Amino acid sequence: MTRGGNSAPEFSWPAALCEPVRCLPDASHVWVALSGGLDSVLLLHLVRHCCGRDRTVQAVHINHQLQPNADVTERFCRQLCQSLGIALTVRRVTVPIKGGKQSTTGGVEEAARHARYQAFEQLLQPGQLLLMAHHGDDQAETVLFRLLRGSGVSGLAGMPATRPLGEGDLHRPLLAFSRRQIDDWARQAGLTWIDDPSNDSEQYDRNFLRHSILPLLTARWPSLVKRLNHSARACGEQEELAAALAQIHYASVAGGEGRLRVAQMLGLTVTEQKNLLRWWITREGYHFPAVADWHQVLDDLLLSAEDRKPELRGQGFALRRFHGWVYLVPDQPPEPVASQRLLPDHPVVLGPWRMALKPGATPVGPPPPIRISTRRGGERVRPRPGGPSKPLKKWLQEQRVPPWERARIPLVFEGPESHGELVGVGDLWLSDKYCGEAPATGWRIIVERECD
Known part of the structure; x- marks a missing residue:
């Protein structure tokens, strides 16, 4: 002491x-x-x-x-x-x-x-x-x-x-x-x-x-x-300018849902691309990874052939490219979600999705038995009324949904858990029974996704 x-x-x-x-x-x-x-x-x-x-x-x-x-x-x-x-x-x-x-x-x-x-x-x-x-x-x-x-x-x-x-x-x-x-x-x-x-x-x-x-x-x-200390203040000012520039570039290349357009990123210099990624990764709460050769990393991430799966790994996350987009993907795999009832005035929130059941202009009868879940395997979707059904897995591939996203997309089912009908897939598709100005059931399902 x-x-x-x-x-x-x-x-x-x-x-x-x-x-x-x-x-x-x-x-x-x-x-x-x-x-x-x-x-x-x-x-x-x-x-x-x-x-x-x-x-x-x-x-x-x-x-x-x-x-x-x-x-x-x-x-x-x-x-x-x-x-x-x-x-x-x-x-x-x-x-x-x-x-x-x-x-x-x-x-x-x-x-x-x-x-x-x-x-x-x-x-x-x-x-x-x-x-x-x-x-x-x-x-x-x-x-x-x-x-x-x-x-x-x-x-x-x-x-x-x-x-x-x-x-x-x-x-x-x-x-x-x-x-x-x-x-x-x-x-x-x-x-x-x-x-x-x-x-x-x-x-x-x-x-x-x-x-x-x-x-x-x-x-x-x-x-x-x-x-x-003077040098630190000067570097701080330069960092503020770099962040301001990154935000301008982000506004021009971001597509929401945590992704960046590859085509627009290619219009930036390597220094600008690196600055944008540093700002984006840091904003999401991760540490910017130390990389020996950024030119090579960015070439692989943005210019490699479409059949390749380039990836930049960081602590707790990875940058991945898929169908013309760069995604920031957390390491934590999505956990299966227990089935939840969707009731009027009781929205269900699942990750960035928010789902609500509301009466239409002329509701028909009591609220239908609607439940929310995630994929278990073997689901089938019928995108067009009266049309053929197809495996949900194949349909998600056709919609170009990234593989790491498919397990966490909320699915909307009508009927009992044992043999219910799939009537909605996240914000990608919803049966006309529950959408439009005059849904056939008299009830509307609202699905919203928060985008950055």
């Missing part, structure tokens, strides 16, 4: 330090991520001083259960919050370590970060803010670390000052200040904090940069931290 000294009675929080906190967006509830270390302890005191009267301030401590003093740190956070009259929420997380080893290139650091942010996302409610105590030196370390990993403009933009997180927003109000400034203020205020022993171990990449590399570079270039 480290004490900053005796708090001078005349100590007052600097206006420059208070301004980023007082300028936070309106929110009735503010969370402070409290690790127990110097930076987060100062931030907690600062937030209590600046907005403790106007907002509900609460702290959250993530116990990763990795360090020998993890429980000591948790107790310290509880005692600190109790002394300040601030409610504390503690989340204990389990950090998976592959093979029982802590890798120095990502490994436990990345796993702990993922577990931490996942806990934060689950905690935040709509309109709430989460404040984290990252400062300018943290930003410089992040930029240098990502540079060494070969990151592009997006990575070199560093940590954003604010971004959406779960149902709330994440803010970093201390990014404009250096580690030395924060240390000086904490000592002047007489604050007490816990030193994390893992911060001294250079087996972790960031600690190696912090203790061995950055001091050496800073001795040669004293303004290094400011320069790296």
